[in-house]
Amino acid sequence: MPGNRIKQHPILEIPTRKQISFTWKGIPMEGFEGETIASALIANGVSVFGNHPKDGSPQGIFCANGQCSQCMVFANGMPLKACVELLKPGMVIAPANALPELPNVLVVPPAADIPIIDIPVLIIGGGPAGLSAAIELGKRGVNVILVDDKHRLGGKLILQTHRFFGSTDAVFAGTRGIHIATRLEKELQKYDSVQIWLNSTCLAVFSDHKIGVLKDGSQYVLINPQVVLISTGAREKFLAFPGNTLPGVFGAGAFQTLVNRDLVEPSRRLFIIGGGNVGLITGYHALQAGIEVVGLAEALPECGGYKVHKDKLVRLGVPVFTSHTILSANGKERVESVTIARVDAGFQAIPGTEKTFACDSILVAVGLEPVNELLTKAIDFGYKVFAAGDAEEIAEASAAMFSGKIRGLEIARYLGVELGEVPEVWYHTGEILKSRPGMVKSTEEPRIPAGLYPVFHCTQEIPCDPCASICPKGLIFIDHQDIRAIPAYTGGETNCVGCEKCITVCPGLAITLVDYRKDPDFPIVSIPYEFNYDVTTESEKVTVLDTEGTVLGDLEVVKVERVFGRDHTIIVKVRAPASIAPRIAGIRSKELNQTQPMNQYVQVIPDEAIICRCERVSAGEIRQLIRAGYRDINEIKAITRAAMGACGSKTCNSLIHRLFRDEGITTSEITEQTRRPIFIEVPLKVFAGITDKREEGS
């Protein structure tokens, strides 16, 4: 099938799927069974899904997570979110440019009472935290309903093609996120006491101790749990800049969903805003999918993510602009370029430092905030409630898994099913997994150039220990009590057996092996590699680089190892002069597309930036009210309609707060808006107990 599809991937298998036909604006198109409407459209090169009724602005995919409403289309006449609804054969899809006409219905379908289900434990969210908690409860035979709004379990794990950091013992460190999802899912399926409801969204936590759930997208049920665990994860923060709602501006989660889950190419040239782990990792994912990364801008003087993640990008030639911010996304119907500028210490753009780069997509990865509306309600309404993962505190997925495990045990104890205490050390481990990256330490000087030993290009304290866990000889040391320490090699030059397991398990691709045994002047360096570019043939020359991406030279490949069981991580061996061998951290195979700024500067009008995407309310409209003295967000909402749209203020709330901050107004002066049910828009008939599926197909 032609179009914007990923045809090969170094980590992911490209499955064979059944092809189905549909139409878009009357044009016949082909998609795959089981994919979303949005992905089918993107695969066919459609990036503008419609125009907003208020101002005609082009609308496209933004969150790809069912949270915003930007991707709305009409499918067989019904308005629906293209990012969550699956493509059906013969579907007639049209842009949602006008208000929908409701289909004529002649007979009143029979209504039914809404079932009320009593259950000891309801878990909302089947990502790393929810799954881990459900497993602990399943082990103890506790009856649980686990609801998740996606079509498969795992939450964001299923988008993570990289190996995970963290603790090998506690949370599968060294394994790719996608495989962790499968492992947790398989483990959970062993326990009959856990009911798994997929495609099931929690709509509201009510004050009469019932929780409304849209089961399998069509049936409304009320659940009365003894205990509720909120593991709803996080949503991405967004930025206000001119052009921020153009099709082609995505959240990182959306990009990962389209690329790693749906295997479509929403972009050919990507620019990334945000140098935290999410931005860095997503850049790497883009490169693996064959998408060019034009650059990455980070407002702070240093990237906030793990240095090893940043190093991976830098070694692949991605320019990282620290102390830079985005000024605007430029383009008419979709993103055509991005303008960034250097910022001063106060994060203000410095005039004259603007640079514009051609790109077709901009990925915004400027942090996460907890999805905690349901948690807040559950606390307010006096539920026995626990929270785990990002819903409780934003941290890495490894920390989410571990907090889920702890909460699972705590809930079992609360229900009297588990009598043992939660081990104190678990809380300690949980805290370590949540810790932020520490100081960068200088690398230790190379040892005697003889024998065989691993080199760690890992200079920053982060919670991670797979190398220490996997070494069959126990030669790599990381303190078990605190895995944030930098690994140390404790063997001499003869102890390492050269199994290369540490190289392939390292999530940071930050371990190489230097082998001086054959020729001390020209040792063999083994380098991990996760791309399927044509480099990986022997006797080809590759550019070798140090940790920071500095070119050390062009060397001949002596061997390429593709070993089954190493889960797609390739080892490339080069023969290197002894002077540079220990410094080699990575290779680059492709000719770099040198990123060059364009010769134009796009005028910035920040007041134009859209704050509320649903109702198209600009920064200027809200700022004007703030300057006029308005401090109650409810009132700003009443006047401008900001936060009144379909998404329920999931995107704009933090931006409105940001506008207040920019005006020097503190949180204590602001009245927060009233949060109201329901979590997503749902057809009325669902609440009347009418469960017939919408007429779909031809």
Place this chain on the structure above:
Amino acid sequence: MKTILPHYDVIIIGSGSIGVPAALSLAQAGLKILVLDSCASVGQGSNKRAIGGIRATHSDPAKIRLCLRSIEIFSTWQEQFGDDIEWVRGGYSFIAYTEREEKILKDLLQTQKRLGLNIEWLNKDALLKVVPALNPESLIGGTFSPDDGNASPLLALHAFYTRAVALGAQFHYDEPVSGITIKSGKVRGVTTTRGEYGADVVINAAGAWARQIGKLVNLDLPVRPDCHEAGITESIAPLVSPMIVDIRPRPGSANFYFYQHKTGQIIFCITPSPNIWGYDINETSVFLPQVAKRMIEVMPRLQNIRVRRTWRGLYPMTPDGSPIVGWCKELEGMLLAVGTCGQGFMLGPGLGELLARMVTGSTTPSDQEILDILTPYRQFAGMEALK
């Protein structure tokens, strides 16, 4: 020592559906006005929870007259002052599917027509021409009053507020009233967390909280809130013009009603039966299933519309379903404008003008007839037919 704060001609307690238009009318009359509210901004009590229906087609002549004037104000506001308050003259239609409703509505129609209201009985076919999406099955007919309509409570109140501010009225928020000063049987001022303001007249326009304000001066006002729940959908293409009111009792509910707002959204609300008394406005699981069945029964096409949000709000009820408006005989300078029974938004502009005439001593004989009906000293015996 209390901090002595400025003196005002009138202090209004409550910046809601009644207090704000009253402040506007009093400021227009040239008086020095202060409005006090414990909320953070205008209309944050029950006003923003109103669904926006505006009708004159009541059975109580006092309410009819006040609302007729309100409709004049709402419907001409934009041309006079420029703000779009989303007024739409969509009409109201009370529908009848059984002889019971047909009889109630037709009996009432006689009174309403006698009072000069533009309202007619439409038989099934005529009604279906006005509202084609109604379920025709066993539909008998219904009333249609084309001059009624709807507007956005949020935008309308904000427009009144902005205008009142422009005319010099002052509004203080996050400032709850803790006392009303009395000297020699006369109101002298109001105490808040910030100190004591002087005032010649104090208006109790505290809506659902009117009783608590009354207690500050030992008045036991027969006003207590009951809770109604409402919801709003996504926007759809024009489907229904008038507010549809279905007065059939159903298990758990009495009346229910909905209309399509100017934005294309359907806004709906239900009257619980029995009433849910008290101040609890937290969402419950009861409302959506209850209202969904009824809406689809009346208008099957609505089954596919997507519900966006729900909320609960308070109706400050009186024993007979009519507001309490009048001077307090026991306490000079104390004016009551309370107990609007969920109709504060539609009564507000008309009532605001009446209050201004009362304060400035310029009431008309027609006003007096209204005040005779709404007097606090009436026997709360009857019951308004369509509250």
